[in-house]
Amino acid sequence: MATYPKEIQESIARVEATRPARLHTNPPRLSLADQEALLRGFHPDYKAEGKRALKVGPSWGELVPHEVADLLEAYPLIDPATINLSQVDYDVDVLVIGGGGAGTVAAIWAHEAGIPAERILIVTKLRHGDSNSMMAQGGIQAADKPHDSPAIHYLDIMGGGHFTSDPKLVRAMVEDGPMVIQWHEKLGVMYDKEPDGTMVTIHGGGTSRKRMHSAKDYTGMEIMRVLRDEARSRNIPVLEFSPAVELLTDSLGQVAGAVVWNLETEEYQIIRAKATVLATGGWGRLHIQGFPTTNHYGATADGLVLAYRVGAKLRDLDAVQYHPTGAAYPEQLVGLLITEKVRGLSAQPLNREGQLFVHPLEPRDVESAAFIRECTPVEHGGRGLGVVTPTGMVGVWLDTPMVDMIHGQGTFQRALSSIYRMYIRFDIDPTKEPILVYPTLHYQNGGVVMDENGWTGIPGLFAGGEVEGGVHGKNRLMGNSLLDFNVFGRRAGLAAAAWAKQARLGSLTLAHVERFVRELGEAQVPPTRRAPMLLPEYRGEKALARMVDLL
Amino acid sequence: MKKENTVTVFLMGKAYRVPAGLTIMKAMEYAGYRLVRGVGCRGGYCGACATVYRLPGDYRLYADLACQTTVQDGMYIAQLPFTPATRAPYRLEELAPQGETLLALYPELARCVACNTCTKACPQKLEVMDAVQQALRGDIAQVAELTFDCVSCGLCTMRCPAEIMHYHVWQLARRLHGAYQAPRSGHLADRVGQIRQGAFHGELDRLMAMGKDELAQAYKARDIEP
Numbered sequence: 001m002a003t004y005p006k007e008i009q010e011s012i013a014r015v016e017a018t019r020p021a022r023l024h025t026n027p028p029r030l031s032l033a034d035q036e037a038l039l040r041g042f043h044p045d046y047k048a049e050g051k052r053a054l055k056v057g058p059s060w061g062e063l064v065p066h067e068v069a070d071l072l073e074a075y076p077l078i079d080p081a082t083i084n085l086s087q088v089d090y091d092v093d094v095l096v097i098g099g100g101g102a103g104t105v106a107a108i109w110a111h112e113a114g115i116p117a118e119r120i121l122i123v124t125k126l127r128h129g130d131s132n133s134m135m136a137q138g139g140i141q142a143a144d145k146p147h148d149s150p151a152i153h154y155l156d157i158m159g160g161g162h163f164t165s166d167p168k169l170v171r172a173m174v175e176d177g178p179m180v181i182q183w184h185e186k187l188g189v190m191y192d193k194e195p196d197g198t199m200v201t202i203h204g205g206g207t208s209r210k211r212m213h214s215a216k217d218y219t220g221m222e223i224m225r226v227l228r229d230e231a232r233s234r235n236i237p238v239l240e241f242s243p244a245v246e247l248l249t250d251s252l253g254q255v256a257g258a259v260v261w262n263l264e265t266e267e268y269q270i271i272r273a274k275a276t277v278l279a280t281g282g283w284g285r286l287h288i289q290g291f292p293t294t295n296h297y298g299a300t301a302d303g304l305v306l307a308y309r310v311g312a313k314l315r316d317l318d319a320v321q322y323h324p325t326g327a328a329y330p331e332q333l334v335g336l337l338i339t340e341k342v343r344g345l346s347a348q349p350l351n352r353e354g355q356l357f358v359h360p361l362e363p364r365d366v367e368s369a370a371f372i373r374e375c376t377p378v379e380h381g382g383r384g385l386g387v388v389t390p391t392g393m394v395g396v397w398l399d400t401p402m403v404d405m406i407h408g409q410g411t412f413q414r415a416l417s418s419i420y421r422m423y424i425r426f427d428i429d430p431t432k433e434p435i436l437v438y439p440t441l442h443y444q445n446g447g448v449v450m451d452e453n454g455w456t457g458i459p460g461l462f463a464g465g466e467v468e469g470g471v472h473g474k475n476r477l478m479g480n481s482l483l484d485f486n487v488f489g490r491r492a493g494l495a496a497a498a499w500a501k502q503a504r505l506g507s508l509t510l511a512h513v514e515r516f517v518r519e520l521g522e523a524q525v526p527p528t529r530r531a532p533m534l535l536p537e538y539r540g541e542k543a544l545a546r547m548v549d550l551l
Numbered sequence: 552m553k554k555e556n557t558v559t560v561f562l563m564g565k566a567y568r569v570p571a572g573l574t575i576m577k578a579m580e581y582a583g584y585r586l587v588r589g590v591g592c593r594g595g596y597c598g599a600c601a602t603v604y605r606l607p608g609d610y611r612l613y614a615d616l617a618c619q620t621t622v623q624d625g626m627y628i629a630q631l632p633f634t635p636a637t638r639a640p641y642r643l644e645e646l647a648p649q650g651e652t653l654l655a656l657y658p659e660l661a662r663c664v665a666c667n668t669c670t671k672a673c674p675q676k677l678e679v680m681d682a683v684q685q686a687l688r689g690d691i692a693q694v695a696e697l698t699f700d701c702v703s704c705g706l707c708t709m710r711c712p713a714e715i716m717h718y719h720v721w722q723l724a725r726r727l728h729g730a731y732q733a734p735r736s737g738h739l740a741d742r743v744g745q746i747r748q749g750a751f752h753g754e755l756d757r758l759m760a761m762g763k764d765e766l767a768q769a770y771k772a773r774d775i776e777p
């Protein structure tokens with residue numbers, strides 16, 4: 001099946017040869033100036049031709065990747081004139097759009113705040129829980145150890161995000177962090193603990209304290225399924241395979257629910273709601289600049305499109321997070337995430353010659369840029385020291401056998417069982433052989449602007465999770481987005497409940513869409529461009545793994 | 552695509568030639584399917600892509616995840632949209648982690664005939680039948696441990712002659728274990744108490760008041776735990 005071809009085996013021999021000397025040493029971390037230079041030279045975000053300025057809407061003039069601009073500057077899927085708003089299918093207090101982590105947390109806290117379960121509705125694109133949240137492996141940050149503090153966590157987030165985050169949001173997140181973990185503990189999340197209850201915590205890229213909590217390497221799956229079970233315990237209704245295709249507004253200028261599209265019957269339904277929480281997650285499936293992605297099938301930036309049409313502002317969408325360690329071999333695994341925890345547990349990145357070329361735990365953008373520089377051919381300014389696979393994919397080594405060598409036999413299988421299982425299926429034993437990795441499109445750093453209560457500034461519209469921006473500025477650190485969806489899912493759910501209790505709705509309208517369509521016309525946007533995307537297109541040749549174009 | 556690098560697969564009974572080395576999921580897309588059901592994370596975490604198949608000259612019915620399984624020549628494939636399974640109604644805070652809790656909420660556990668079909672069907676290679684036996688014995692901690700890597704694909708449940716709804720039982724066991732049997736974290740409770748008393752307000756106020764340069768200085772100067 002897979003195992004490594006001959007040419008690659010020779011490189012493995014070099015990795016093994018250098019191992020004893022590097023086993024317990026790492027190069028120094030880069031200075032801020034060196035980081036900056038590396039980013040400018042090699043991070044895909046710094047390629048000017050990858051982006052353009054928006055020609056319509058509230059964030060007019062802001063630079064975003066072409067793939068995102070193509071969706072924001074696009075016509076609706078359904079002609080507003082053909083939608084009958086007088087026939088309301090569901091009438092609720094709180095509508096939650098997106099059944100991943102943020103949405104489920106928002107619904108639970110809206111319920112906790114006194115909204116009856118039957119007055120809450122979650123609508124989601126796939127099944128409840130099919131989301132990026134389910135896929136998180138590495139862990140969740142929270143400053144709960146004695147030698148750590150919310151203030152130190154604050155500093156790490158601000159610095160990791162290159163001082164571009166909204167301080168109010170960061171503060172809310174670090175102060176709520178330990179409370180979130182305690183809530184999870186009560187709900188039955190099986191965090192990794194010492195026998196006396198002490199949380200097992202490790203470093204993540206850019207952390208100054210070991211504050212990464214985990215549940216083996218299925219942290220997101222464990223949190224997500226517990227939250228989903230809790231929502232089910234509370235009988236909160238969920239409408240599956242029904243993505244929102246448009247927000248509704250009312251005659252008073254408030255957001256008042258959504259139009260959803262039943263993917264199976266291909267009919268729309270009207271949901272009227274006093275408060276709406278946007279929790280649609282990220283954008284990985286846009287394959288920005290052709291990169292493979294770690295994200296689930298439904299991560300198509302729909303929430304950005306919907307919010308933009310009702311006048312919400314967007315921020316930091318020029319910053320795309322590439323995860324340094326996506327699988328680069330075998331072809332079946334290309335793009336899938338190799339959690340940062342592998343490096344947290346001492347595995348080092350090496351080039352074709354077995355040389356350690358960067359500290360294993362630089363902030364993600366810096367680490368990714370270093371990998372890309374190592375793989376970029378010399379004639380294009382790189383070092384040309386990547387390993388080329390038979391399908392033409394390129395990557396650097398991650399020296400996974402080091403995990404057991406340093407932390408003891410069996411550590412890899414215990415702490416990284418999902419990765420172990422993933423490779424063993426293809427006859428590669430990561431406890432004996434290193435694995436090949438290359439950056440993969442991972443996270444939407446920016447998103448919808450909101451305040452510390454998840455309010456977007458548009459009456460009746462709240463947001464939480466990967467769809468919103470400002471928490472991580474231009475670069476998120478690992479472990480802070482699981483925390484983000486819990487903190488801001490909760491805050492958005494509470495704020496939506498409070499809003500719903502006093503809100504009075506006017507008559508439903510799609511006037512905002514008609515207005516937006518006029519703007520599109522004036523900007524001469526091609527009428528064939530439609531959004532939201534809902535599902536990516538992989539039929540035919542597009543099913544083949546995307547090769548990264550390094551030129 | 553060279554001819555010798557293709558295989559023939561039967562998707563819902565129809566033959567298609569697809570490149571060798573694709574996963575079942577990608578092979579379906581290559582063949583022209585636009586997936587709506589049977590797809591979620593595409594990475595082996597969500598259990599949405601439960602699939603059964605047969606191979607030529609082999610009597611067995613195999614079960615696996617479409618996003619994690621490579622196509623083979625002659626594979627005869629059917630995707631399962633999902634396995635219906637009813638979750639027992641409960642609120643965790645009203646339950647106790649007692650041996651009988653699992654059996655009381657899921658009495659069909661007692662119908663297990665120890666045929667081991669569930670174990671053979673599990674794409675995560677979990678010891679599913681053992682977990683059922685532990686559930687019967689009331690050992691919640693064991694069940695939680697044995698089923699931690701379950702992706703709730705429902706393949707065991709689909710194949711079980713005793714009609715047990717495994718993954719719901721597992722979910723309950725893990726929550727009971729995590730909430731009531733695992734030791735509570737002392738430092739976590741301490742920290743939550745400190746935050747409630749406003750212990751970090753001053754320091755955070757100070758950091759929030761800093762300009763970018765001053766903050767960058769503080770960031771650079773912070774000590775890093777080895």
Ligand SMILES: Cc1cc2nc3c(=O)[nH]c(=O)nc-3n(C[C@H](O)[C@H](O)[C@H](O)COP(=O)(O)OP(=O)(O)OC[C@H]3O[C@@H](n4cnc5c(N)ncnc54)[C@H](O)[C@@H]3O)c2cc1C
Pocket residue numbers: 097098099100101102103123124125126129130131132133134135136137138139140141219220242243244245279280281282294295296298299300302303337339442443464465466467478479480481482483485532
């Ligand atoms: C492979 C992987 C590993 C990760 N590892 C970590 C980690 O270790 N630590 C960490 O902190 N973070 C990690 N992350 C990031 C983190 O998991 C996500 O940022 C976070 O879970 C996002 O939560 P969310 O609820 O905002 O979005 P999601 O969990 O993606 O939920 C959004 C939901 O909305 C649905 N949806 C989308 N569009 C619509 C629509 N139009 N209408 C209705 N529903 C819609 C989606 O299908 C999905 O179910 C990882 C992410 C991935 C992909």
Ligand code: SF4
Pocket residue numbers: 598672673674675676677679700701702703704705706707708717718
């Ligand atoms: S135990 Fe059952 S539901 Fe869980 S992964 Fe195995 S077969 Fe799927």
Ligand code: SF4
Pocket residue numbers: 662663664665666667668669670679680683710711712713714715
């Ligand atoms: S398939 Fe059902 S009856 Fe057979 S061992 Fe598993 S649980 Fe028991």
Ligand code: FES
Pocket residue numbers: 589590591592593594595596597598599600616617618619702
């Ligand atoms: S699509 Fe999620 S496990 Fe296969």
